[in-house]
Amino acid sequence: MKNLILSTATLALVGSAAFADSHSVVRMGTEGAYAPYNFINDAGEVDGFEIELGNELCARAELTCEWVTNEWDSIIPNLVSGNYDTIIAGMSITAERDEVIDFTQDYYPPTESVYVALSEDADLMGVVAAQTSTIQAGYVAESGATLLEFATGDETIAAVRNGEAEAVFADLDFLLPYTDEPDLMLVGEGVPLGGGIGLGIRESDTELREKFDAAITSMKEDGSLNALLIKWFGEETATY
Known part of the structure; x- marks a missing residue:
């Protein structure tokens, strides 16, 4: 994870x-x-x-x-x-x-790591939030996107909602409950990490x-x- x-x-x-x-x-x-x-x-x-x-x-x-x-x-x-x-x-x-x-x-x-965003058209090569000191953060940095790091997972979600980031990248099991909320959705493909x-x-x-x-x-x-x-x-x- x-x-x-x-x-x-x-x-x-x-x-x-x-x-x-x-x-x-x-x-x-x-x-x-x-x-x-x-x-x-x-x-x-x-x-x-x-x-x-x-x-x-x-x-x-x-x-x-x-x-x-x-x-x-x-x-x-x-x-x-x-x-x-x-x-x-x-x-x-x-x-x-x-x-x-x-x-x-x-x-x-x-399991997989995934992207969650406010729109299915989110630019996954734009600004992407991830929790600091995680392999997800390392993956984003190496992908060519602009990495925006936060100390906690909840802060990465907030960054998407307030427009600081296009998407958040994290473990599927952490992000999946957020997709039950009407403003957030899975976008792109899952990535097996770890x-x-x-x-x-x-x-x-x-x-x-x-x-x-x-x-x-x-x-x-x-x-x-x-x-x-x-x-x-x-x-x-x-x-x-």
Whole structure:
């Protein structure tokens, strides 16, 4: 899904002692601003597909977990520095990230990135909005369009509506709910970017990664992961 482009070639692996030796509570890092994957609900609590999934994975792995929110553009550095123990935030598994952190197996299959605009005649080679530090932003910049970056996905939508951008380019599952609103529509062709989504884990936390891998496998085998995918993304979503 969202694909963070690392701003530095390497990150120092500091403050990243193995999970089993450092703390008994697993801190689950998420963005809290990327519905339906993760968001803050009306009660001020983290909610969404990944919250429900993460809670179930923790139960199956017999782990005590708590949720921590972090802005997207610093989510990997703060995992590496020990501010939390996992990233579960719509993060695609990429070779670039895998040089800095480890990943579990995917818990969401690869999907497309798409354009949304106010008109089917929108100029996709004009000004296109994307969330900063994502592969979508990198794709727009390389496409020849003029990239307009914003810190959050919601701001990219606002930029289209107020005329700052011709279109927004992001994950299909993030943008699709907006197309239910009368002013926004899918335009152009979908673009496959990145791999499936997995939990990001510090490279030193092998035991923790193995626990979550086993829990994901069990949810795939008993059908409960597919049930969650359909609950949050609809009958047409990709499943296992």
